[in-house]
Every structure is written in structure tokens, then in C-alpha cells.
Amino acid sequence: MKLLVVGSGGREHAVIKKLLENKDVEKIYALPGNGGIARDAECVNISATDIDGIVKFATDNKIDYAVVTPDDPLVLGCVDALNEAGIPCFGPAKNAAIIEGSKVFSKNLMKKYGIPTAKYEVFDDAEKALEYLETAPIPTVVKADGLALGKGALVCMTREEAIDAVKTIMVDKKFGASGNEIVVEEFLTGPEVSVLSFTDGKVVKPMVSSMDHKRAGDGDTGLNTGGMGTIAPNPYYTEEVAAECMEKIFLPTIDAMNKEGRTFKGCLYFGLMLTPDGPKVIEYNCRFGDPETQVVLPLLKSDLLTIMQACTNGTLSEIEVEFSQGSACCVVMASKGYPVAYEKGYEITIPEDVAPNVYVAGAALKDGKLVTSGGRVLGVTATADTLPEAIEKAYGLTEKIHFDNQYMRKDIGKRALEARK
Secondary structure (H helix, E strand, O other): OEEEEEEOOHHHHHHHHHHOOOOOOOEEEEEEOOOOHHHOOEEOOOOOOOHHHHHHHHHHOOOOEEEEOOHHHHHHOHHHHHHHOOOOEEOOOHHHHHHHHOHHHHHHHHHHHOOOEOOEEEEOOHHHHHHHHOOOOOOEEEEEOOOOOOOOEEEEOOHHHHHHHHHHHHHOOOOHHHHOOEEEEEOOOOOEEEEEEEEOOOOEEEOOOEEEOOEEEOOOEEEEOOOOEEEEOOOOOOHHHHHHHHHHHHHHHHHHHHHOOOOOOEEEEEEEEEEOOEEEEEEEEOOOOOOOHHHHHHHEOOOHHHHHHHHHHOOHHHOOOOEOOOEEEEEEEEEOOOOOOOOOOOEOEOOOOOHHHEEEOOEEEEOOEEEEOOOEEEEEEEEEOOHHHHHHHHHHHHOOOEOOOEEOOOOOOHHHHHHHO
């Protein structure tokens, strides 16, 4: 089989490595991929948002199956376009990807179908939003309606911060048209949990839970990033919590999307907060999370391609989705200065014995050498029987990798270890 994977980050590298475990896979093309992905797939310089270019490449090269992983192409309708060209695909159609593409849509969906989430108000006028904030409960969360590279949700601890957030999103248009509408949301407290799930629009098969580390600095300090590391499973996500989420959140969401004529097939990501009032949805993503994928897929025992095809074909109930009982830890090695300004172009050395544990996110090939080209450069993942072992192993692997200007958090998994006590 010839496969095509759309995307260029560590998440895509994790997906590609897992797909290669299937004996029927003879070749994988990555569009556009990156310098590190080039070890495992043929990278083709076609942008993930060039839908016409992707479809033409897929048809010209007689692709048997495509996997669309990033949010932008999904929201733009990449899966629809590939399907119209006769290429079967993993990922939701455009009308279902709106569950991530519009915060206003997802909040209204949850309200309509009684899915637990934070109380909220929607505004398309900055003056009205600012007026509301004069008396709104503080702290609060201000979210841009559309996609904003995972950075469109601003947690505001003071009224001044909330006012600044509205101005940043709606007046200064930091996230462009994504900020034409905003959601002002109740501030929830409790442990956060990420749960990725496979669905064919009828059944939901959750993957192992994970815990992301969004802040740039140790002790959860500093700016929000795309994620500085993850561990799995999340110790807060007990069997009892999982059962409650399935009954009150996962299945009702799939049901709600079906009732709206927006059947969701693919990977649906549930960003949850375990509040004193029970689990609530903070956000939905219409795709694999990054870097959650880098700890979840290494624990998957079942064949990924078989599961993906079952999601596409509506036969997921017939497939066993099994995860190992172990733990995983992913440490992100970033460029110093991320997520603001950072230098690029430093050569990366990854020993051969470490390479299978490395998912390359921001690197390019220059004169045959792998060099840094992004803020998050590598995700280094280790699995083990226990979480302490996985953490120790992952950090041990990072010591064998070298590039100048590197930065990483030293406390990935610390919160999870404390929770287990």
C-alpha cells in the first residue's frame, strides 16, 4: 500500500512511524514532512493547506489511503476533496472539523445537548465584550473563535488582563479573522486531562489518557507553548472518571454531531478538566494532539492502519483497540527563546540507537545535515513498565542528542508523580 500523510511536525512523525509497523505499507509520502521525517517517509514540498496540490499528488501517485492530521487542512475540507477524488481518508469531513474550527460552534453544541462545559458568553462586538467584562466574574478565559495555532485561549487572572485579551484578539487582530468572534468563559479549576479517541461516527474507542505541559518553564511557569512534553497515562484519569466521561461527554458528543448532520469520523480529541463538579470539556480538537500523540501511539499495541481504516469504513466496533499497561514520557527539546524568538540552523546529532525514540518536529536538511528550523525541534519519547522509569529513560535519551541553543523543561512528569502519591 502507498500512503500519504499530510503535515510536518512531531505528531506526523509519530503517526508515520506507527503506520510503518504494518507489513502491507510499502511507501509513505509526507506532505510536506520535515528533515527528520525524511528518514521514514518521502517528503514532498507541498503545503498542508494546498488542498488542490495534495489531491493532484494523491491521484497522480495512485495513493491507496491518506491520513490528514493538522487542523488547518481538515477545517479547509482536505478530506472531502480527497474523497471526491476517490482517495479514502482518515480524518473528519469539513462540516465535522468545525468542532475545532469554531469555538462558538462547539460551545453552542455542548449547551444544546447538555454536555458539561464552562459557562460562557459569545461576542462579535469588542465594545459589548468590554462592557460585559466590567462586571463579569474574574478570573476568566477569553478565546478566539477560530484556529490560532493552539494559542487563541487566554487565561485572564485580572480584569485588566481580560480587557487586554479582548483588545488583542478583536481589535489588534493578533489571530486574524479567527478573532472576529470570541467566547468569554468561566474559569474552571482542577486537573487537566487529554483523551484522544478513535471514532467511526458510531462508536468511540478512547486511547490512553495523557497529561500535557503547556508552559515554557519548569514548575509550569512562563508563556504558553504548543507543549513542552507529555506523559501517559494521566494518573487523574481513573476508571471511574473514564466511565463518567464516556457516558456524559464522549458518546453524547458523537450523538450530537450526528443529529446536526455532521457525522465525525477520525480522531476526536477531548481536552477535559476534572472540576469539583465532575469532568467538563475545555476544548475539542478534530485531530491527534501534539505532543500527546508522541506518548499515546508508542503504547498502542493494535495496528494503527487497521484502526484508521475501520474509522473510515464505519467498522470500528469490529476492531480491537489495545494499549499496553506501561507508561510513556515525551520530553520536547526546543530552541532557546521559544515560543517568542529563537535562532535556527544549528546542526542536530542523533545517535542511531536513539533515533527510533525521536519524533522530529522542527528540523530541515541542509547540505545533507539535519539542522534546527523551528521552536519545538524534537520530541524524545521513552516507554517503560512504570512512569518513573519512563521519565528517567526519556531524559537519559535527551543527554545523547546534541544541538546548540537547545532548551527543555527538567520537570516533565513531576506533577503526575505527585498526583500518584
